[in-house]
Amino acid sequence: MSLDQATVDALQRFVEKSNFAQLGGIVTDLDGTALHEDAGRIYIPKPVELGLKKLHDLGRPFILNTLRFPLSVLRTFGRDWYGVSNSPIPTVTLNGSLLGYVTKTDNDEMAFAEIAAFPLPAGDVDGVLDRVAEMVDGGLKNLLLFYYPRDWKMGEIIWTPVADRVLHVKERYVSASSVTAVELSKLREQMHQEEICMIFLLVDVPHEQLMAYQHTQRSNFFTASGVDKLFGAQRMAEKFNLELGRSVGAGDTELDRFLKGAGLAVLVGSLQLEFKGLYETIRLKDSFELGDLLFRLAGMLNRGA
Secondary structure: OOOOHHHHHHHHHHHHHHOHHHHOOEEEOOEOOOEEEEOOEEEOOHHHHHHHHHHHHOOOOEEEEOOOOHHHHHHHHHHHHHHHHOOOEEEEEHHHOEEEEEEEOOOOOEEEEEEEEOOOOHHHHHHHHHHHHHHHHOOOOOEEEEEEEOOHHHOOEEEOOOHHHHHHHHHHOOOOOEEEOOOHHHHHHHHHOOOEEEEEEEEOOOHHHHOOOOOOOOEEEEOOOOOOHHHHHHHHHHHOOOOHHHOEEEEOOOOOHHHHHOOEEEEEOOOOOOOOOOOEEEEEOOHHHHHHHHHHHHHHHHOOO
């Protein structure tokens, strides 16, 4: 698979105009972008691995920017990502609310080392729970609340208002550390005992039922005000003396808002995203083409482009 000439030309212009070689890095989403799914198997394509490794060897770091929670990253691809650079990997998790490194312990186990966290204020947590209470009191039972504490070892916790659904939810969401159906008052008490970085509310009901609840959608992500993947990318870039505006950003959904702050925005997949890079914007079919682009970018740096 090879890139078309228009894509190569846009990449060349970005390298020439942006000073990427001294001030830029790679910021990439995972699922649907740097990861490929085939028949239920999700993996890092070899071209992505080779491209990132070559750029890393040339002094251009990469930052992972994902909606996933740290335990999910560690359990699935942590060792593989670490193997690309053989050094701790800067990682933005939970929609920009928890920043850290994917790293190894002295016992050769994968771990997450926090750099910074931006938890939800207690009032915001209460606001989400008030909304949930309104829906439950109104008869909506087919909803799930996922929450992610700052303590990354706690992982993903899911709450359902229906005790009989706990086993079903456990079987469906095997990534969860625990599934609970405690009373809402108890849930509120438990959540206030932790710093919560992100809440995800999933409502599985017909659209006409949702219309009765203002501002409610089938899926809602809640972080502290102003915190998202763009915010997380900017904070992480600052810590590495990188400039996001001179970096490559790659993503595939509307949540990948860091693309609009990147020098080169690489839009992967079929969604017609409106993000534009500060210098150039490139559209690619899949993660394999992203790997080709990264490898081509490394070649341009190697030649002193």
